[in-house]
Amino acid sequence: MKLKEIINYVFSFRPQTSRRYAWVDYAKGIAIIFVLYRHVIYGLLYTGANISTIMMETNEILYGFRMPLFFFLSGLFFAASVQKRGPRNFLISKINTLLYPYLLWCFIQVSLQIIFTNYTNHKLTINNYADIFIHPRSMLQLWYLAALFNVSALYLFTSTVLKLRPWMQITLGVVLLGMKSYAGDISTISDVMLYYIYFVFGHLAVPYFFSEKLQQQLASPLKAILLLPVFLGVQYYCMSHENMSLYLFSLLAMLGGLLVIMIAFILAKYEKLKILQTLGHYSLYIYLLHLGIIFLLRVAILKTGILTNVPVICFILVLAGLFGSIILYRFCLLMRMKFLFTGPFKERPLATSSMPVS
Numbered sequence: 001m002k003l004k005e006i007i008n009y010v011f012s013f014r015p016q017t018s019r020r021y022a023w024v025d026y027a028k029g030i031a032i033i034f035v036l037y038r039h040v041i042y043g044l045l046y047t048g049a050n051i052s053t054i055m056m057e058t059n060e061i062l063y064g065f066r067m068p069l070f071f072f073l074s075g076l077f078f079a080a081s082v083q084k085r086g087p088r089n090f091l092i093s094k095i096n097t098l099l100y101p102y103l104l105w106c107f108i109q110v111s112l113q114i115i116f117t118n119y120t121n122h123k124l125t126i127n128n129y130a131d132i133f134i135h136p137r138s139m140l141q142l143w144y145l146a147a148l149f150n151v152s153a154l155y156l157f158t159s160t161v162l163k164l165r166p167w168m169q170i171t172l173g174v175v176l177l178g179m180k181s182y183a184g185d186i187s188t189i190s191d192v193m194l195y196y197i198y199f200v201f202g203h204l205a206v207p208y209f210f211s212e213k214l215q216q217q218l219a220s221p222l223k224a225i226l227l228l229p230v231f232l233g234v235q236y237y238c239m240s241h242e243n244m245s246l247y248l249f250s251l252l253a254m255l256g257g258l259l260v261i262m263i264a265f266i267l268a269k270y271e272k273l274k275i276l277q278t279l280g281h282y283s284l285y286i287y288l289l290h291l292g293i294i295f296l297l298r299v300a301i302l303k304t305g306i307l308t309n310v311p312v313i314c315f316i317l318v319l320a321g322l323f324g325s326i327i328l329y330r331f332c333l334l335m336r337m338k339f340l341f342t343g344p345f346k347e348r349p350l351a352t353s354s355m356p357v358s
Helices: 004-010 021-048 053-063 068-078 078-085 087-115 126-136 137-160 167-179 187-204 212-218 221-240 246-270 277-280 283-304 308-334
Strands: none
Touching: 004 221, 004 308, 021 053, 021 068, 021 212, 021 277, 021 308, 053 187, 053 221, 053 308, 068 078, 068 137, 068 187, 068 221, 068 246, 078 187, 078 283, 087 126, 087 137, 087 283, 126 137, 126 187, 137 167, 137 277, 137 283, 167 187, 167 246, 187 246, 212 246, 221 246, 246 277, 277 283, 277 308
16 A cells, blocks of 8 residues: 555545434444543543533533443444344454453553553552453443443343343333442443443334434424423433432433434534544544543643643543544554454354344
């Protein structure tokens, strides 16, 4: 590959997906920005930076619905993926793209934090290797990969082996949500209990969200504007009632997710801010890589004192985390280091035609 082609590949941020599914990447792109904003804010807060009340409240407004949205969007493509690959290959693909990078990067991350313990916000010891399996939440951003794999694997089992009907899946999700407190600090279990219901709703929403009629309704700017004050009112209520029921919180979280999806439909319809589509397409790799980039740049900025304005620092760190992750991922692929992101397990040829998923 010539130098010009390499530069174009590494630094091109054009959308990667077709227009049919553009809204999904738009939604992921919006959500991943919210994720990075939170991580940047807390990273600066731990270093003693003066974070304004407005910045902290903005983080709280954007917090409750962003992760449920990721699980909902994953559930949307569950049936199509199983029907295309078959249940066995679906599981293998999730091992390759979620479980394998989770285990690999957790080992790398824990090892680096132990080595550079004097420069990190979280002090770790060799005992923390056990947390990779027991307490993924302690693995900073990487917990999401473990949670999504566990939820996907459980849903695969309940839908293809147990063949639970939709109402049974909803009931199971509701029961798991109510039992979350019994999992204690074992976040391997508690995260499944918390997010399973959103994956269920994503799977069951397929006939609606891929309906052209509903998509036209959701792509209405007027409806999004009318929903905005309701969303802000709900977020104010959530901030004022921190100990609310998980059931109520889940309902309110879905409202925030719906608003993001509506904005995604609008942007996709009018083909605006296409960079969000690119960010959404690479959201998994951004999620995987951004903390290291943000950490190194934050240390450089704070140590040198070249910038002191916290909002400006926050803006720069978010941009660096987003685009730096994409560039680093593509560079790794050029260097034939795909093994850092995808497991080696081969999918098996399908013996029969694709099977339906309830």
